[in-house]
Amino acid sequence: MSDLRPKHIGAPIKRVEDPRLLAGQGQFTDDRAVPGALHVAFRRSDHAHAEIAAIDAARAAALPGVFAVYTAADLDLPPLVATSRMRDYRATALHPLARGKVRHVGEPVAAVLAESRYVAEDALDLVEIAYRPLPALVDPETAAAAGAPLLHEEAGSNVLAAREFARGDAAAALAAAAVRVGGRFRLRRKAPLALENRACLAEWDRGRRALTLTLSTQVPGIVHEALAELLGLPGHALRVVAPDVGGGFGGKASLYPEEIVVAALAKKLGRAVRWTGDRLEDLAATSQGFDEIVEAELGLDADGAIVALSAEAIGDVGAYSIYPWTAALEPVQVVSFLPGPYRVPAYRGRVRAVATDKAPTGPYRGVGRPAAVFVTERLIDMAARRLGLDPAELRRRNLVRDDEFPYRTPSGIVWDRCGFRETLDRALAAIGYEALRREQERARGAGRLVGIGIATYAELTGIGSRISAAPGMPINTGTETATLRLDATGAVTALFGIASHGQGLETTLAQVIADELGARLADIRIVHGDSAAVAHGTGSYASRSAVLAGGAATAAARLLKERVLRAAAHLLEAAAADLDAADGRIFVAGTDRSLSFREVARAVHSEMGRLPPEAREELEVTRTYDPVFGTTTAATHVALVEIDRGTGKATILRYVVAEDCGRVINPLIVDGQVHGAVAQGIGAALYEEVVYDEAGQLLTASLADYVIPGAGEVPEIETIHLDGESPSTLGGFRGMGEGGTIGAPAAIANALADALGRDVCELPMTPERIFRLMEG
């Protein structure tokens, strides 16, 4: 009799995705060969803000090998508008090819269609565009001021969204506080920089009058819904497929002008049309993130208990409100998450989302929380210094306690039971905190600049229908659907609306199903990244796939298992209650009688009359899961950093993460996500910055200038998992893909401040900035 307890969930199972990816047999969008497809190159604006006076594409169109050149006038497409019910939100119209005006360097103005990308780029040079330059709006504070030139005349203001959260009277509480610390914090613009540039391929089937769009995307469901409407196609005549996708991190979670143009051209011409972006285009036109200015103040009593937190923030959201998330996405989360995992009796957080002549801001790993945690964790350390308290101790005094869950934060977010204190204790134990402080003293005595930085944070993951990432945005992020199908060969096909792009969902979802259904892992195939797979789905973003798809898979697998057992009971002439399943077999308890899934499935599907009609089971189940509120994930990061006194170079000597990410499905994958997210956090803390000059020209226009961490810049990261099931989700999973990026910038900032004995209020802290802090 085999052990029937779950054995795939929690196991470090090697990924199903790997053999094809390792053997170079992956299928990324540009890999798909379509003979006769036309290649698109986009002529993009080299002005930050200008009226388009005239476009003359005659010479370009006449170049041998060029099929045609298109502008907005030729395409006649409606603009893309991200809507929101938020008060104080102003929508902006994004024309897939610029119409009338350009609003950022890199905005697509014309599309050249040619027999090859090489020829298409030759033609780009020949497109003549006359611009009437307008004043560039590059500084968000200037753009927000009254009387500033308008980026979008119809919007009437450059402040595209504004939001405030409040509890109690923060101003009064601050005024009365025994201790007040504050600062102006600046987190600078980042690019998600997936290794695979955005790419799409649209193929029009003339016979069926249907379009298949192969797209390097995280959100095939979102693209499907919006594009069907934009192109006037019924949903069954459009299929959006995300094949192998080389990373996303949020940069591929929106609908972009390029795919609208490519799809529209394919439909219009009845041919295959494709565009593979290059890195220049990625840096100029893929959504960016983390561009925030936060003026914040923390008030505490004499014992170090927080009495109030107040913040005024500006988010620089670039030239357009991105679809579907809206420009409010990141800025609102900065202030809604600012109180963090702490007890904050009085709070006021106000934010404005301001348009500037830069690439639109969109989701980027962590979305608003990296900024919020940077600010709050810096304030905590500043307060600890002022009070003469150990920063770990100050956190202990203020973290929400176990007996206070569920805890409602000032912005209405509810933390369910999560190990806030425990992550702090375990991270400090793992790094040997007491001994490390003593070692730090010795190092300081020897003249070395060594710092220890802590960051504790909480995030809401797996959000359901009652939590909106951006209130009133035009999509439903609260549910995911799973369809499980057992065929006559005993194989299980599981279809989902999520779209795995590195996080190993083809493996982890199979692990969940194997345990819940009792099937063998090898008999399960996960289908994802396809708008045709289930009736509705959106995709993978916001640390939701394990929770929502895992929950839907759990529900569907349990129901399918019931049906399989009932059919098996009939075939085995036993009571269903005496049956269980594991490893692809159904057993009768206390006997050695069993049937394979294959035998049961064959009996149901193919052996006519084997089961009486009333005993037939439907061996396909669809379940949609809504976690309603979502669940809390938390972690503590501790960084040990040394700064070279001479050069200002910061080296991370040790890095520890203790996280409560709920029930771990695959520890290898969880570790990988932590490492990768921390690496991005290190990039945000020390290396990465998108830079525009005063004229709105993009200065970081290559990978030599936008610099991400390489193997030499990321230390070994020690991870500790608190394997605590979420009380709120089906399956007990919590999302954890973004945590590293949320905690690392703050932990490193605190370590730098600790090393220098100075306030660190700006990231990235490049060697130049560290040098200035040392000198100043």
Added chain:
Amino acid sequence: MIRVRTTVNGVAYEREVEPRLLLSDFLRHTLGLTGTHVGCEHGVCGACTVLVDGRSARSCLMFAVQADGLAIDTVEGLGEVEALAPLQQAFRDHHALQCGFCTPGMLMTALDLLRHRPGAGDAEIRDLLSGNLCRCTGYQHIVAALRALRK
């Protein structure tokens, strides 16, 4: 058009190409070997790394015409889906890939590293991998895979 005679993964090819056709595009689109990926086309990210006469090189910084008379090795020559090479298996065992886009270039660099610097310790491994950017893994499992192969 210029005639190119080159060997890729031990197989001889002869094609007529435009001089400006990048080696990366030649491999991917002329020969259909799409395992080699393109990430930047300015020699920084390393996704396009192949072996040229046994040494790692960026295929986005070479033209197909330069491959005339040379032997190129790409990821497709390393192993099969059903029979991964020890290097590929080590990557799998240690979860050294996530999205897989940087992986072929990473593998070819690792091959160069293992052949020509077999004694490299962790620090040197990280140094030698510095020309291959990965946005997913944080590099730790990749280093672990190579460390395991050295034993």
Added chain:
Amino acid sequence: MKPAAFDYFRPDSVDAAVTALAASGGEAKLLAGGQSLVPLLNFRMARPRLLIDINRLAALDFVAEDGAGGLRIGALTRHRTLETAEPVRRLFPVVAAAMRHVAHLAIRNRGTLGGSLAHADPAAELPLLAVLLDAELHSNRGRHAAAGFFLGPLTTALGDDELLTEIALPALPPHTGWGFEEFALRRGDFAFAAVAALLTVADGRIAAARLAAGGVGEVPQRLGEIEASLVGAGREALAAAARRAAALVEPASDLRASAEYRRHLVGVLAERALNAAWVRAQ
């Protein structure tokens, strides 16, 4: 990012290369390692009408001792060779050490000595070393002393029909120690600043000194004033020399680093390089 169209010629002799170069009227570019040139072509920042591929000129790929403690190195010698060749490690360890900072493995496999010198990036290691070592650059038209070869960023004294063939490194005196310090944001990035030093020490006194800074001016520069002032001095003079080096350079500010920070780096790196050279000279 695809390059604009060009014609392609692959000569099998230096003469054929030179003839093609001369006939091109300044519209041709030599393709050696391509690690600096091809990105420019892909960005369409350079659009030569003709590319002359000199990679098969095996006669230009060599490392030979001149019998007097110096080296003759062919212009087509790959960076990887300079990093690992035994004669280079023995006679000019500063070169072997500096090569480890040059970009990344794959780039060192293709990039060439002649290519790097002709490209003349102000932050590149090889031009700095050429200037430090008083290299003599030979071409089909004659010789150039390294001192006058680099004229500005990406600009050298090479004529339109000129092709570097070999570089001669004169022998260093015995008891010469070296130091090479570079600061870059990440491993393999272009230097914000680099300092190379050679000190010949006898009886506890500096008999000869060379100090060169790169990445902090339009061209790599020898700091002759400081070199002269170090002759006859002892180790205690090094710190002050490093401070003077910082004062002497006139770096520019750019996206990566300000002039002030670069100047500061020169002081830090010069002190480290000079001290390392002193220790190695013992």
